[in-house]
Amino acid sequence: MSPAEELYEVTLVVNGVPRSATVPARRLLSDFLRHDLELTGTHVGCEHGVCGACTVLVDGRPIRSCLQFAVTVDGAEVTTVEGCTRPDGELGPVQQAFRDCHGLQCGFCTPGFVTTVTAYLEENPAPTTEQAREAIAGNLCRCTGYQNIVASVLRAAELRQTPAEEASR
Amino acid sequence: MTTKAFGEPIARLEDPRLLTGQGRFLDDIGHRALAAAFVRSPHAHARIAAIDVTDAVGVDGLVAIYTHDDLDGRAGEPLPLLIPHEALTHGRTGYALAKDEVNHVGEPIVMVVATDRYVAEDVCARIRVEYEFLPPVVGIEAARAAELLVHDDVPGNVSAHMVQENGDVDAALAAAPHVLELDLDIERSASTPLEGKGVHARWDADDASLRVYTSTQASTSVRAALAARLELPLDRVEVIAPDVGGGFGVKIVHPWPEEVMVPWAAIRLGREVKWTEDRREHFVGATHERGQLQHVKVGFDDDGRLLGLDVTVWHDNGAYTPYGIIVPIVTTTQLLGPYKPGAYRAEFFSLYTNTVTVTPYRGAGRPQGCFAMERTMDAIAAYLGLDRTVVRERNFIRPDEMPYDHGLIFQDGRPLIYDSGDYPATLDKLKKLIGWEEFEAFRAEARAAGRRVGIGIACYVEGTGVGPYEGGWVKVETDGTVVAATGLTTQGQGHRTVFAQVVAEELGVPVDRVTVTTGDTRRFGYAVGTFASRAAVMSGNALASAARKVRQKALRVAGEALEADPRDLEIVDGVVRVIGSPSGAPGGSIPLATVAVLANPLRYAFDREAERATQFGGPVDISKPPVAEGDSPGLEDTGFYSPPRSTFANGMHAAIVETDPDTAEISILRYCVVHDCGTLINPRIVEGQIHGGVAQGVGGALYERMVYDDAGQLLNASFMDFLMPYATEVPVIETDHLETPSPLNPLGIKGAGEAGVIPGSAVLASAISDAEGFAITRMPISPSDLYSLRLERQPR
Numbered sequence: 001m002s003p004a005e006e007l008y009e010v011t012l013v014v015n016g017v018p019r020s021a022t023v024p025a026r027r028l029l030s031d032f033l034r035h036d037l038e039l040t041g042t043h044v045g046c047e048h049g050v051c052g053a054c055t056v057l058v059d060g061r062p063i064r065s066c067l068q069f070a071v072t073v074d075g076a077e078v079t080t081v082e083g084c085t086r087p088d089g090e091l092g093p094v095q096q097a098f099r100d101c102h103g104l105q106c107g108f109c110t111p112g113f114v115t116t117v118t119a120y121l122e123e124n125p126a127p128t129t130e131q132a133r134e135a136i137a138g139n140l141c142r143c144t145g146y147q148n149i150v151a152s153v154l155r156a157a158e159l160r161q162t163p164a165e166e167a168s169r
Numbered sequence: 170m171t172t173k174a175f176g177e178p179i180a181r182l183e184d185p186r187l188l189t190g191q192g193r194f195l196d197d198i199g200h201r202a203l204a205a206a207f208v209r210s211p212h213a214h215a216r217i218a219a220i221d222v223t224d225a226v227g228v229d230g231l232v233a234i235y236t237h238d239d240l241d242g243r244a245g246e247p248l249p250l251l252i253p254h255e256a257l258t259h260g261r262t263g264y265a266l267a268k269d270e271v272n273h274v275g276e277p278i279v280m281v282v283a284t285d286r287y288v289a290e291d292v293c294a295r296i297r298v299e300y301e302f303l304p305p306v307v308g309i310e311a312a313r314a315a316e317l318l319v320h321d322d323v324p325g326n327v328s329a330h331m332v333q334e335n336g337d338v339d340a341a342l343a344a345a346p347h348v349l350e351l352d353l354d355i356e357r358s359a360s361t362p363l364e365g366k367g368v369h370a371r372w373d374a375d376d377a378s379l380r381v382y383t384s385t386q387a388s389t390s391v392r393a394a395l396a397a398r399l400e401l402p403l404d405r406v407e408v409i410a411p412d413v414g415g416g417f418g419v420k421i422v423h424p425w426p427e428e429v430m431v432p433w434a435a436i437r438l439g440r441e442v443k444w445t446e447d448r449r450e451h452f453v454g455a456t457h458e459r460g461q462l463q464h465v466k467v468g469f470d471d472d473g474r475l476l477g478l479d480v481t482v483w484h485d486n487g488a489y490t491p492y493g494i495i496v497p498i499v500t501t502t503q504l505l506g507p508y509k510p511g512a513y514r515a516e517f518f519s520l521y522t523n524t525v526t527v528t529p530y531r532g533a534g535r536p537q538g539c540f541a542m543e544r545t546m547d548a549i550a551a552y553l554g555l556d557r558t559v560v561r562e563r564n565f566i567r568p569d570e571m572p573y574d575h576g577l578i579f580q581d582g583r584p585l586i587y588d589s590g591d592y593p594a595t596l597d598k599l600k601k602l603i604g605w606e607e608f609e610a611f612r613a614e615a616r617a618a619g620r621r622v623g624i625g626i627a628c629y630v631e632g633t634g635v636g637p638y639e640g641g642w643v644k645v646e647t648d649g650t651v652v653a654a655t656g657l658t659t660q661g662q663g664h665r666t667v668f669a670q671v672v673a674e675e676l677g678v679p680v681d682r683v684t685v686t687t688g689d690t691r692r693f694g695y696a697v698g699t700f701a702s703r704a705a706v707m708s709g710n711a712l713a714s715a716a717r718k719v720r721q722k723a724l725r726v727a728g729e730a731l732e733a734d735p736r737d738l739e740i741v742d743g744v745v746r747v748i749g750s751p752s753g754a755p756g757g758s759i760p761l762a763t764v765a766v767l768a769n770p771l772r773y774a775f776d777r778e779a780e781r782a783t784q785f786g787g788p789v790d791i792s793k794p795p796v797a798e799g800d801s802p803g804l805e806d807t808g809f810y811s812p813p814r815s816t817f818a819n820g821m822h823a824a825i826v827e828t829d830p831d832t833a834e835i836s837i838l839r840y841c842v843v844h845d846c847g848t849l850i851n852p853r854i855v856e857g858q859i860h861g862g863v864a865q866g867v868g869g870a871l872y873e874r875m876v877y878d879d880a881g882q883l884l885n886a887s888f889m890d891f892l893m894p895y896a897t898e899v900p901v902i903e904t905d906h907l908e909t910p911s912p913l914n915p916l917g918i919k920g921a922g923e924a925g926v927i928p929g930s931a932v933l934a935s936a937i938s939d940a941e942g943f944a945i946t947r948m949p950i951s952p953s954d955l956y957s958l959r960l961e962r963q964p965r
Contacts, residue, residue, distance in 0.1 A: 082189060102180070143857075
């Protein structure tokens with residue numbers, strides 16, 4: 001019999017809510033979110049940090065959750081795609097922009113784009129088209145050919161500048 | 170929202186779920202399931218001598234280890250050969266777990282089930298498989314030479330040899346004023362959806378029933394295959410495609426080894442079992458496509474008109490042939506594009522290699538066929554000194570020649586007859602869009618600045634909407650909402666939106682009131698699957714048919730309630746009313762919700778609305794039975810669509826590239842698309858399909874290749890090394906379209922799913938050739954490939 005794995009209690013503030021689970025040291029943050037906390041919006045496309053589908057925000061910065069152990073971010077604030085909505089649960093500006101621009105097809109890579117763009121627009125609220133393209137150039141999408149994702153970044157920048165009531169008109 | 174839905178670029182109904190993390194993909198299901206992992210062959214060709222699990226059995230959390238010896242009954246038989254064909258004389262398939270021999274790196278040998286995936290992989294690492302090595306056959310040339318065999322009992326490594334001929338090609342070539350020969354080469358790529366495969370199975374012992382979720386393009390057929398293989402009655406098996414993270418062809422194959430093993434283990438263990446494919450597994454354990462060598466011999470007159478075309482294709486089918494020979498059949502029939510070939514002969518050899526099996530990837534043999542034909546067109550133009558668009562135009566099938574019979578048999582076993590299309594008009598639009606006539610001025614300007622640019626063009630015709638059939642079911646609920654279902658599956662095409670648009674339009678209800686379910690055998694059991702750009706054509710027309718029947722019944726029931734002739738009634742915004750009267754007019758209208766209540770005569774009133782349909786609820790004609798003979802209760806119906814043959818979409822792409830004179834870097838400056846897929850249900854979704862296809866076409870032309878070494882190891886089985894385009898590699902895509910309706914189906918639609926990818930390699934080869942001044946014959950092409958080609962041409 002091999003010895004049972006040593007377990008650690010990991011607590012994260014996920015989308016504003018403290019969440020804990022007891023996991024082995026090798027549990028990836030992506031698996032922790034998906035399988036221990038059952039927040040399955042974060043997707044895993046390559047398991048080696050290339051595709052960007054698993055991108056979440058840790059203390060506001062985008063990271064690849066498939067390259068990070070959950071124990072190493074114990075105590076951090078994490079934002080996943082589930083947390084990119086408006087407080088009332090309606091689509092947040094980035095999500096709304098993807099819908100407006102047909103910026104998704106199968107939707108598997110989409111959570112990683114939404115989190116990446118959310119963080120990017122904090123840094124650069126008014127990107128040019130070229131900047132928008134660069135901003136998403138670390139994420140793979142096999143469906144859209146990226147045309148409408150670039151448009152979504154620009155649209156999201158617009159929506160962020162516009163009060164929600166006005167945008168919905 | 171108005172009822173105008175069909176043809177509108179409305180936003181997708183599925184998006185809010187997918188954008189907020191509420192999608193349910195395969196690995197999002199079954200958190201308490203046991204996890205499976207597989208020991209896969211690290212060798213391309215070997216006999217399995219022994220499997221030793223001694224070191225594995227003590228691992229904490231291990232539940233079960235299975236090998237082929239454990240597979241009882243039909244589960245241990247070879248996997249099905251899905252599409253038999255008389256030319257496929259030596260079809261071979263693998264097993265759910267390898268028996269005695271492995272034929273490619275990645276073939277599954279042992280299944281491990283454990284409490285979680287981490288533990289299952291620990292166990293896999295401790296299982297020792299002893300192999301007797303066999304020499305591998307890698308690459309088409311080695312397969313063709315046949316000095317070594319993949320399967321001992323398949324002479325020459327040839328699974329299939331097929332010839333189709335229309336006219337006397339030898340005579341035509343002998344008489345032709347000019348004859349050219351081309352040798353062409355296209356390498357392997359793969360569908361590579363962002364989500365790999367995955368299977369979750371739950372056996373309900375009390376109910377003796379199996380529920381399987383699988384990331385598939387064909388849930389009804391997976392169901393039938395599993396029922397047969399696991400020896401269960403069909404009605405005890407349900408298969409559901411949940412949200413599927415892209416397919417592009419690879420997920421049409423079934424049942425995968427894992428698709429058999431996961432339910433088999435779930436039944437045996439009485440526990441939920443799940444397997445989610447990881448990225449490396451997908452590279453070596455799923456399927457690839459595209460690899461072909463081609464030889465073209467073409468005869469033509471002084472104007473560049475084709476007189477005879479003789480094409481031979483050597484197609485790499487990999488280790489097995491579970492999907493038959495669809496890909497080379499498609500290549501050799503769809504190669505013809507929009508042209509009249511004169512006498513035509515197409516011959517192919519489908520060859521085994523010790524590499525991952527080949528099955529359709531978006532385009533399914535068409536990109537290779539388009540490459541052959543379009544390289545040929547460019548070669549003729551270069552030989553005769555003619556403009557490349559002129560040669561193409563002279564060979565076009567003219568609109569007044571439609572329907573056009575090529576005298577061949579297509580992949581659906583039916584005649585290759587084009588139904589409609591206006592190729593000259595498509596070419597005109599494309600030339601205007603890219604500025605074909607102005608290009609020489611641009612080239613001169615660029616040249617003066619020390620830049621090297623080229624323009625290319627490629628045309629294709631795509632058989633879409635292949636049969637045999639699809640079905641649809643539509644029901645108006647008593648609250649006025651509409652539910653609909655079709656059996657084929659969805660992998661991102663926006664079916665829930667476009668099918669809702671079809672149903673809403675036929676029924677006269679707002680589109681957001683329609684909810685569509687796809688790929689769930691509990692909801693609709695008869696279906697074929699999602700492939701060959703067929704979903705919109707097939708299920709679109711089937712659902713339209715079902716909705717029309719529901720509409721007829723709604724008008725009849727409403728007519729009785731309103732004491733009006735059904736022919737005087739219409740349905741607007743979910744309300745049945747006398748044509749032209751405002752909805753509020755007393756006695757002149759009735760909501761569809763109420764019609765649904767009245768359509769189902771009740772004994773029991775479960776709510777206020779239902780009271781109206783009970784036996785004392787209102788005036789009834791007691792001379793008739795509550796449900797008329799031949800009628801059925803409820804406001805619902807089913808429709809099917811089965812086409813006589815495929816419908817043919819078409820399109821043309823043009824690109825302007827720049828090649829760096831020093832580094833040979835290739836940049837796409839402009840990429841233009843004109844396409845015609847008949848009547849559009851949702852232009853925005855069609856455009857998205859084109860964009861995605863073009864990105865895959867660009868990837869296949871410039872970046873993506875499966876690199877095997879001589880030992881049969883796939884050297885780039887990761888996203889780090891297999892270069893799928895990012896946003897920075899895909900050019901801005903400029904599009905225009907025509908709408909030439911198909912005469913074959915009531916909605917006039919043709920498929921659009923694969924269109925964008927087909928001419929990618931052909932158009933970029935054309936443009937690069939134009940920039941460089943010599944013909945590119947091998948794709949994909951990297952800067953170093955181009956650099957080498959330049960060196961070969963330099964005088965020493």
